[in-house]
Structure formats: structure tokens, C-alpha cells
Amino acid sequence: MKLYCLSNDPNKPCHVLTFREITMMLDCGLSMQSLLNFLPLSFVQSNRLLSLPNWMPNDTSDPDLEGELKENGDRVFVDSPPEFCPPLDKLVDFSQVDVILISNYLCMMALPFVTEGTGFKGRVYATEPTLQIGKLLLEELVIYIEQCPKASFATQWKNFLRKCPYPLNEAFTPKSWKHIYNMTSVNASLSTIQMVGYNEKIDVFGALQVIPASSGFCLGSANWVISTEHEKIVYLSGSSTLTTHPRPMDHHALKNADVLIMTDLTQTPISNPDSMLGVLCVVVGLTLRGGGNVLIPCYPTGVVYDLFECLSGKMQELGVSNCPMFFVSPVADMSLAYSNILAEWLSSVKQNKVYVPDEPFPHAMLVKSNKLKHFKHIYSEGFSTDFQEPCVVFCGHPSLRFGDVVQFIELWGNNPRNCIVFTEPDYDYIEALAPYQPLQIKVAHCAIDTSLNFTQANKLIRDLKPKTLVVPECYTQPPVSAPNLTELVIGNHPDSTLIPYKWGEVINLPLKRKQAQVFVDPNVAQNIIPIEVKPGISLSTITGTLSVKDNVHNIQNTSGDANMNKPVKYEWGSLNITEFLQKLSQEGITDAKVESLGGNVVVIHLQDEDALIQLEENSTHVVCNADEQLRTKLRHIVMQCLKKF
Amino acid sequence: MPELKVTPLGAGQDVGRSCILLTMGGKNIMLDCGMHMGYNDERRFPDFSYITDGSLSPFIDCVIISHFHLDHCGALPFMSEMVGYTGPIYMTHPTKAIAPILLEDMRKVSVEKKGEQNFFTSQMIKDCMKKVIAVTLHQSVMVDNDIEIKAYYAGHVLGAAMFWIKVGSQSVVYTGDYNMTPDRHLGAAWIDKCKPDLLISESTYATTIRDSKRCREKDFLKKVHECVDRGGKVLIPVFALGRAQELCILLETYWERMNLKAPIYFALGLTEKANNYYKMFITWTNQKIRKTFVQRNMFDFKHIKAFDRQFIDNPGPMVVFATPGMLHAGLSLQIFKKWAPNENNMIIMPGFCVQGTVGHKILNGAKVVEFENRQVVEVKMAVEYMSFSAHADAKGIMQLIQHCEPMNVMLVHGEAAKMEFLKEKIQQEFNIKCYNPANGETSVITTPVKIPIDVSLSLLKAEAKKFSSLPPDPKRRRTLHGVLVMKDNNVCLMDVDDACKEAGINRHVVRFSSTVHLNDSGPSLATAHKLHGFMKDKLPQWSVTFSEGEISVESVLVKVEGDDDENKNVYVSWTNQDEDLGSYIFNLLNTMSQ
């Protein structure tokens, strides 16, 4: 069994696992850290961005590079449509991938890169919410980028990387970066997805079974259990043990694995999501009361549902409930609607509401009472009439490189009464804000990441007791942001062997399959006569016709052929010479002459016949020429002196 | 041979009161727990005393409810709260949401209107629902260590499911009610090729091959249109959820298209609530509704308004949907009594009616209906039956059998005579056994066993290697031979050497050798070649190999020795395991030499 690591970002994972001749991709995450090196896309011309000075390396005067790089503060940005870092395609031929398992909607953004134009012929498995909400995320991303077409594509800068200042000079594999896919690819790619339910047993070519188990991280999120009758591999991706809106994590299914691959742990190892939420509520309250607006860059789904619920309650308490909340995203309406029809994937508290029947999330009520207003874009019909300050705006994209958030920063950035609150953990907020500096707007960092932190992950490993634990190498060292906090690692667990992996590596996983399963027909089973050879150990031979269909082995009766049906027995133990000679004489053979050849080898000559028997500890050789009657008699006697099973 | 036992307590050669006891692998499972709408006495509920007189908990391991129709779940609170059952009850999420509402509705009609005693209370419905575990489609649920269940989409009504049940090596599929053709708001039933030992299928429309859906709809709309055109009133008795929503969608679009003005009423406070369920469980409706639900809610009706009791006596045409569906109680019956004597009016029965209900009577042509209080109602209105119930017809049932490939079929939830007909057809077409037990009658079905055992991979690999080395022959059978080692609680099949090692014993190899004298001139290698050809000829089923002058078949070795003169010694040797083959070859060579 081999594991290929194709993504550099443990939170946007992509692996390939080969096992029992099946090539299986585990998640299809798209690393978007590359975005931070690009200038924001604005659909109304931003004079500020347009007037940024060009940047050129000191000793270079390449005219082709002219205008590709812009400078703001101490940062250099690429002035071009943003590019993304897709999974490594050098290690595995995507046309050979049989199955892709998707854990959650945040781990499928690279799917069109893998399934389209690569010759991919396999199947993709994901839960219904993963497909539906993932579709919204993919659509949103495409719309955001396509609505701001750029006249030119910068290409030369990649040849001058080493001369660029930090962090551009340290950008990860920029030559492999790609422009975004289009809607046609998105739709084609999504059509390869087959929807599955939690705990649904999915057969993969008869060779393996895969089961998605609830992971508690977001709507429809799953961990995958890959098993045969004898092996169990668990792939653990975005998981949460906190109580928010999704169905709780199913631990039981993950226990006692031979191999546990663990990835997508928290990106905010130092902070706690509950206290972050508390800070967020305070910041929003203070800002609104001070007459300022709150801008929350976010994805159109996920924690944002909890924020609507929590903030509306808090705003009521603080007496600022007259301030509206705006949710602006090309897929805002779809996201709100879908979240309320996926009750079967929610926590039991939310689920029980539909039995009343009430909508599981209060945002349907908030929309009805006009406390929450949703629009596709800020230029959508009705937005300008409904827009009222102070207010809270939720909009994308969290990288601040495209989406309506770009306009809101332009609008509110120079007023220190306003506040921008970072809740999504995917991007470094300082980097995200860099192209907009200097800004007057207040900045609050309340990243809410509900995925497992290191304490929770280590506890989980102790509970699950995997034989082998496979984690990204970066989890075995303290986080770069806190090198002294040595407890923030996946430590050594006495019951588990730890194997770290890195991007681009191929890991051999210690899973030596020794056994398989066969189904024995009752007629065959009837012929099983166990013979106890030692206390507690019995043996019996089995012979039957083997039929193999879809990798399932059956043993049936060898019908018809009488020869084949005769049970074959095996002799064991040693032959006692005295007993053998006795039996010989009982049968009238009295001329036996025993000759010892040394060692344990003894030869018995039957002098009157043309026959001899050579006896060793573990073998008997009857040499008898031409006289079948005699040979049969000798055989009979030898058999009497040996044990059989 | 292991057995499956099935005893219908209801729905055996009968429609209504579905309740089937299934025993497999020592586990007892109750499939549905319905009530019979046609009775007011104890026949209303299944006869649980068949199982025991006391609490059912020690005798039933789990209860599975297929959908929210009362003939499938109406006896549930009676069973769990009054007879006594504390174990788990499984149903889908929509069924869990909707069933208690229908139960409460029925309870009200029975107790408050009909004054029935000894009926379950509202609290009992609530307590009963607490025992329910909701399941999702295709999710594999372990009821205990042995019972595994999985729900499949059944179409019939929102949340209707077929259940696959597995205990040990045995498996059963229970369909509940299902529909093999998609309708206006639901998709078609679907199941994979799960090859159950037994398929228990409903057979409501066992002999009907329904005309095309479109024709039925056109017919329905034409009749309603004609009636309102002549100023008549149309009564459509329905259950609050299910068909009602489909017919509403149908009328709504027709009214819109034809620009009709006659009012349509939906006579139930539940309407809006019911439609809310459809909105929230939209994932259970068909593709088209799912795709468009964000833009337009199919269940927000423009032309259909809430009904008020006072409208009964309003003059002029109208169309009224009223519950319950079989005219056995409640508002639909009340309206019927008022409107029946007028020949201008029409009643459309869109679903099946069980025996004993007013619906059943008028569908059978009753011109006068008598009620308990001696009230007599003359039926002059037109009575139309439109088979809108989403059940599988004969073709659909055959399709399902084809899809899931069962070893046996059992028909329930149908009329005896019609079942016989379909039974014949199934046995003929699929060559499998078909059962249709009556209530209280037990069918015993034997099932084959397949015993899973572990096998060493090296044994399988050695066989595969040997098999693929032989020239391809479609008739050649693959043979697996090995030794089963039973040690502690482990059982594993492996080759004999591994088995001896595992058991810690020494194998003793017994070998026989004999020499045959053969007259054949030329080099011994040439003789060996000749013998090889000869043996291949004589042993067509075996793999006879030749290597370095030696011929071998299994453990039998044949060697030729001697000079270039005429006398050759042919040496034959074999192990005791190949005694038959070895002595056969030896005799063959011996005969040849003489």
C-alpha cells in the first residue's frame, strides 16, 4: 500500500492511496495561498489600485516584466488574474484514479483540475451536502473571478522570483499554478459525483469497501473508513468534537485501524473557537454602538450560519438589533435555502426542529423579519435601497482578493469607526490586508476554526488506537507561529507507529495482507472433518471448485468429477519401525531386513520381493517394482502406522 | 439449512393493517404496525396475542415502519404503549415527522367524533415517538450486533422507504408500499441488485397494468372541469399528505392554464404545515422540484385556498379536497353526506379504499349508504375512481423483482385472488418460489448458507498462478485445495505446509516408486518425449509438464533411463496424495510395455 501526497497544504489535502490494485484519491483540496500574491480584482475601477507604482528588480530592465508587478508598502503583488496551486500532477496519472473520496465541501475545490481534461474515468463519492454546498463554493469562486476580467495575463514574473522580495520569493511552486476553471468544467466535474449517505457501505470493485462516517466539522462532512475483511484504513480529514450545527462526529467507526491518516487539523492552534466567538460578539456590539459598520469576510456557508444565529441574539441583547445584517454572495440565497433542507445532516437539536415543523436554522426567520437581508452582489437590484448604516456585512472572499468584500474595503477602509473582523482561518489577515494598506478601519482577528486542535487530536489517537499513524510532517513540529509551544504537535503514542509525510513524497505503508476471505458452500463444509492434532488445534482438508466473481471467492462442491471429490488426506508424525515390522509380519511378510544408514535413515529390504522401504523421520519411500499387489499391501501397512488429517 | 419465517399479522392476503413478523437468525423483526381503517373493533389492530399475551419487548428485537400511512403505522402507539414494547422503532426522518400528526388526527376522529373507548392518548403517541430512531437512505444501521438494516427510496409518499434487513448470512427486503414510476412530486422507487433471500412485496395493484399516467391525469382534469362547468361540486377525499400535494399541483397548473374561476379549497388546517414538511424534506421529492425549490416553492398554491365548514352549503361550483381519504370519518364524510344526494355533484376517490369504509361501499356501486345512527344517505352524485395511489402495478412489481434478484418472493398487502394470478406469473417468469400467506399463517423459507472463512493469500495466489499458466479453457474448473486450521477461535485455510507449521506438527511424506521396462530404441530423451505426448493424450484434464527430461503431473514424476539400445527403464514416482493418479499412470505405462 502506498500513499502519495499531492498537496502542500494540510488543510486543503489531496492524497492518492493505492491498495489492492485500486487507485484512490483522498480529497481534492485546492491550495489558495497563492492568491495573496496577487492584486485584488475590483469590478469597479479602483484608482488606488491602478495608481500603485510598478516594481522592477534592481538590476533588471526586462521590458516584458514591465507592469506585471506592483508595489505597495514593502509588498510586491502580481497584477494579473489570480492563480491557484492545484494538486501535484507529476506523481500520479489522474486518468488512472479509480475513485475519489471527498471529505467535505472545503476539500473539493481542485476537483475540476483533476477530473477534466485529464482522462479521468473514475467515480467521485461525496455526501449530498458536500455536493450541493461544494457546488455553491465552486460557482461562487468562478463568478467572482469571471466578473472581473483582466485585460492581460502576467507571465514573466515567474522567471524573476529569486529577485523578488519576501513573501513572493518564497511562493510555493508558482510555475505549476493555474488559472481558474470555468463553469462548464465545474458542471462536468460535479456530474462525476455520486451522492452517498453516512454509514453507507460502498463497494469498490469488490476489492474494498468504503464508508463515510460523520466528522462533525460541517454540513455533510465525513471521515472515510476504507476496509477489506482483514484491513482497516481510516482517512481522517476536517473533524470537530465541538457542538455546532453539523451532526456530531462518529468516533466509533474509526477505532482500531491498521492505518490512520490524519490531516486537516486546526489552523488556529493557539486560540479557542468559543472565546473567539465571544470576542467577535463584543467587537460587533461596540462597533455598531459607536456608529461604525462591521465587515466580515467569509465563505457563503459553514460557520457563517452559526454567526447569524449567535450575532442576532447578541445584537438583541446589546440593543443594536435595529442594525441589519447583510449577506452578500452570488450564492447567498441558495446557501440559506439548502441549509434548511438538509435536516438529516444536522445536530439532533436542529434536526428535532423539523419535526415541529420549523426551519432548523433561525436564519429563515431572520430573513422573514428583515433582520438578515441577502443579495447576490452589491450591485443587485434592491441592495442600494435596502442598504442602511450602521450594519454588519457578511461577504466573500476571505482572501480579500475578489468578491464584494473588495468594494466594502474601498467603501469603509478609511473610517476608523468601522471594523473588519476576520473569522475564516484560511488566510493570514495581515497578508490579506497588505495590498489595501494604509487603512484606517479597525481590524479584529477572531479566526474561528472548529476543527480538531492538537490536544483533541492526541486524545482521539489514544482512543482510536491505530497501529500506524500517518500525519503531515508539519504536525510533528510546533507551529511556525509558536515554535516554543512544543505541546502543539502530534506526539508519539505507545500503541501507534508514527509516519510523517511531506508534499511530493510517496510513503510505503506497512500493510502486508496475508489473508483474504472465501465463502464456503454448505456442501463443501459438510465434508469438513476436523481432526484434533494437538489440544485445541484441529485440521481438515478442503477441496472444492473455486469461483471468483467481482473479487468474491466462493468454494463449491466439485460436482460430477468423482476423482476430484475424493477427499485428500495428509499423513503426519513419524513412523514407528517396530510397529511397522510387526504389521508387516502380520501380513505375512517376514523376510524384512532392517539396515540403518545412519542419521535417522533406515532401509527395510524385502529380500524375497523386489521392494524396499526407506524410512526417515518425516518421509517414507516405498520402492516396489512391477508388483501392484505388493505395493498396495505395503501402502496399506504404512498408512496404518501414520496419523492423518 | 437455515430458515426464514414470515407470519403476517395483517396484510396477509388483505389490504390494510400491514404488520408482518419476520424471524431470521434467531431475531424477530416486526415490519410495519398498521391499523385497518374499515373496522371499529379489535380487528382494527393486529392481533399481538399471536406473539404473546404480555409485553412484546422480550419477543421483538426491532420494529421497522415503511411509511406514514396509517395502514402501516396506525397501530404503533397501541403496540408500544398499550400492549407494551420498549425496543427500538426505525423509520425515515420524514416518516418520523409526519406519522405523529396523522396518528393524532386519527385519534381525534376516533375518540372525539366516534367516542371510541380504550384508544391510545396524545401522550402515548409522544411516548411512542420517543422510541423512534430516524434513518437516512442507504445508511447502514446496526440495530444490534447481528441485525443490519438499510433504507431504499420507495417513492409512494414523502419519506416512504423499502428496507433491506440482514442477519448473519440471510437477507430480506420489505418494500412497504412503493411506486416504480415517478410522479409530479416524488421519484420512482430504486433498489440495487442486493439479491435478498426473500423479497416481501406489496401487491395492491397486482393485476392492474395502469394506463399511462398522462391519460389518467387528463381524464381526471376533464371530469373535474365538466362538473364545475355544469355548476356541480367536486369532492376529493384525500389524506393530508401525499396524493393531496400531487393533485393540488395538477389542479393548480390546470386552473392557471384554462383560466378557471371556480374556487378550489383544501379543507384542512394542516395544509400549510403539510406543505412545510414538503419544503423541508425537499431532498425526498423528485429531481425537478429539488432543482427549482430555491426560485419557486412548488407547494405555494395560488388558486387553492383554505376551506371553511360554512362553505359546504355555498351555492355554485367548487372543488374541495377533504380528509380523510377513505370517507370513513371526519370532514370528507360530512361533506359527502351533504352533497351525495345531488346528481350534479361528483366525488372522485383518488385512492384505494379498504373494506368496511364508505369509500369502499360507494365504489362498489352502493346507491344508499346507511350509518351507525340509522342515518340513510342516497348517493346520486357521480362516483369516480381514479387510481392515483402511487402503488406499483404488476409491471412495476415485476421490474422490482428484476432489479433486486431475490431468491424467493412473498406477496402481501393485496387481495387474495389477484395475488394468486401474480404469484403464478412470478413463478413462471423468474422461476423462483412465491408465497402469499394469509394472516396468522407462517411461511418457512429455507436459505442457502455461505460460510465465510479466512484464507491465506499465498494459497489463493498459488492457485491463480497455476490456473493462468494453463491454456485457456472455458470448461476448466478452478480447484482450490487447502487445509483448514482451527486454532483457538480462528479458522483459516492455507496450504498444507503452512498448516503443519501453524499446528506445530511435521508432515510425513509417503512416496511410491516403481520402474517399468520399456523397449524403445533411440536416445532416452526421445522416449521421454514420446511418453510426454502419450500422457498428454491420456490425461486431457491435467497439466502434464516436461522439463529437463522429466515428465510431471501434480506430484507424479516420470523419468526415462537407459542407453541408446532398446531397453529403457521408466521410473515412476508419486506421493500418497496422488495415489490414484500415480497408480493410473504406472499401470498405463506398464500396459504399454507389454
Ligand SMILES: [Zn+2]
Ligand atoms: Zn401507503
